[in-house]
Amino acid sequence: MNGTVLNRQMENPTIVTIQQHILQQQRKHSPHATGSFSWLLSGITLATKMTEARVRRAGLLDVLGAAGEVNVQGENQQKLDVYADEALIHCLGVRENVAIIASEENEHAITFDGRDGHGEYIVVFDPLDGSSNIDVNVSVGTIFSILRMPKGLSPDDDPTAAVLQPGTRQLAAGYVVYGSSTIMVYTTGHGVHGFTLDPAIGAFVLSHENIRMPEQGSYYSSNDAYWEEFPRSYRDYLTHLRSGGMGRRYALRYIGSLVADFHRTLLRGGVFLYPPTHKNPEGKLRLLYEANPVAFIAEQAGGYALDGTRRVVEIEPKDIHQRTSLVVGSESEISAFQKFCHVDPDSLATGNGRSSLEF
Ligand code: AHM
Ligand code: MG
Numbered sequence: 001m002n003g004t005v006l007n008r009q010m011e012n013p014t015i016v017t018i019q020q021h022i023l024q025q026q027r028k029h030s031p032h033a034t035g036s037f038s039w040l041l042s043g044i045t046l047a048t049k050m051t052e053a054r055v056r057r058a059g060l061l062d063v064l065g066a067a068g069e070v071n072v073q074g075e076n077q078q079k080l081d082v083y084a085d086e087a088l089i090h091c092l093g094v095r096e097n098v099a100i101i102a103s104e105e106n107e108h109a110i111t112f113d114g115r116d117g118h119g120e121y122i123v124v125f126d127p128l129d130g131s132s133n134i135d136v137n138v139s140v141g142t143i144f145s146i147l148r149m150p151k152g153l154s155p156d157d158d159p160t161a162a163v164l165q166p167g168t169r170q171l172a173a174g175y176v177v178y179g180s181s182t183i184m185v186y187t188t189g190h191g192v193h194g195f196t197l198d199p200a201i202g203a204f205v206l207s208h209e210n211i212r213m214p215e216q217g218s219y220y221s222s223n224d225a226y227w228e229e230f231p232r233s234y235r236d237y238l239t240h241l242r243s244g245g246m247g248r249r250y251a252l253r254y255i256g257s258l259v260a261d262f263h264r265t266l267l268r269g270g271v272f273l274y275p276p277t278h279k280n281p282e283g284k285l286r287l288l289y290e291a292n293p294v295a296f297i298a299e300q301a302g303g304y305a306l307d308g309t310r311r312v313v314e315i316e317p318k319d320i321h322q323r324t325s326l327v328v329g330s331e332s333e334i335s336a337f338q339k340f341c342h343v344d345p346d347s348l349a350t351g352n353g354r355s356s357l358e359f
Pocket of ligand 1: 104126128129130131132223256257258259274284
């Protein structure tokens with residue numbers, strides 16, 4: 001025989017890119033998968049790499065500052081918000097299996113001509129989370145959640161109704177933090193995995209396999225400037241953490257970009273809270289494309305995510321841009337939160353085999 005036969009272990013190469021990892025996961029958990037889902041995820045990774053390239057050159061290109069428009073949330077759009085949104089819409093729009101897109105930056109759900117009912121997936125995202133940090137070189141990110149197109153519904157009939165699904169129906173969720181390095185973290189319901197962008201080869205490379213949230217951390221994360229507005233039970237809980245009631249004295253870390261604050265909480269443990277305030281009595285964070293993906297990832301990593309009284313992922317959404325309060329973190333901190341806020345522990349049973357917290 002002419003030629004050389006390479007005897008490399010293609011299943012376990014030294015470098016595992018996110019694309020390889022997704023395919024390996026599919027082979028393991030859905031052997032009959034068509035590859036359609038990984039094609040969709042590759043659209044997201046491409047868009048985030050485009051955004052990361054802009055973020056890295058932010059002080060050099062004319063990409064800083066306001067774009068001159070106000071989004072549906074009443075917030076001034078930044079140029080990078082608009083760029084990140086357009087990158088995702090473009091990269092997902094050319095994937096024919098995407099039926100509907102919904103984004104923080106667009107009031108209505110977006111559908112595509114000529115799909116003739118072939119679109120299987122819905123993607124909702126916050127294209128650039130933490131916009132107030134863009135101009136000052138502080139970490140920002142992209143958050144996404146993927147849902148299946150409900151059977152019997154056509155995107156052309158009522159795209160909004162198709163998007164309004166509880167977080168328990170998420171097929172996958174993830175985020176990218178454009179920080180000191182760029183990292184993508186995702187779950188498809190089989191653990192949480194992290195990939196660091198290697199700028200030399202332009203690929204997300206497996207760096208954090210099967211991330212588990214520590215059972216207890218040393219940080220709490222909330223905007224203390226709103227302290228007086230927090231409900232009494234939240235203040236009592238935070239005082240408990242601050243005063244050593246958990247066997248250690250907690251320190252405060254708050255970046256103001258949910259993705260970055262959550263990423264630290266995922267790796268180091270602790271708790272992140274955005275309680276109801278006078279200005280935002282329902283909480284500030286958006287359910288579909290901020291709280292739900294973060295909650296799915298937290299639960300997959302052994303943590304918990306509540307809106308204050310129930311699992312975030314069980315909330316039935318009524319509006320694409322619906323807001324929610326959010327308390328997400330490690331087992332010990334959430335267990336203590338439940339005692340202060342009188343949450344029924346049974347309401348936190350995840351339904352995926354894990355029991356609710358014990359008291
Ligand atoms: P954004 O998606 O428009 O950037 O807003 C959401 C951000 C979150 O990333 C962060 O947790 C929160 O708003 C910070 O709000 P505040 O400045 O009120 O603390
Ligand atoms: Mg956001």
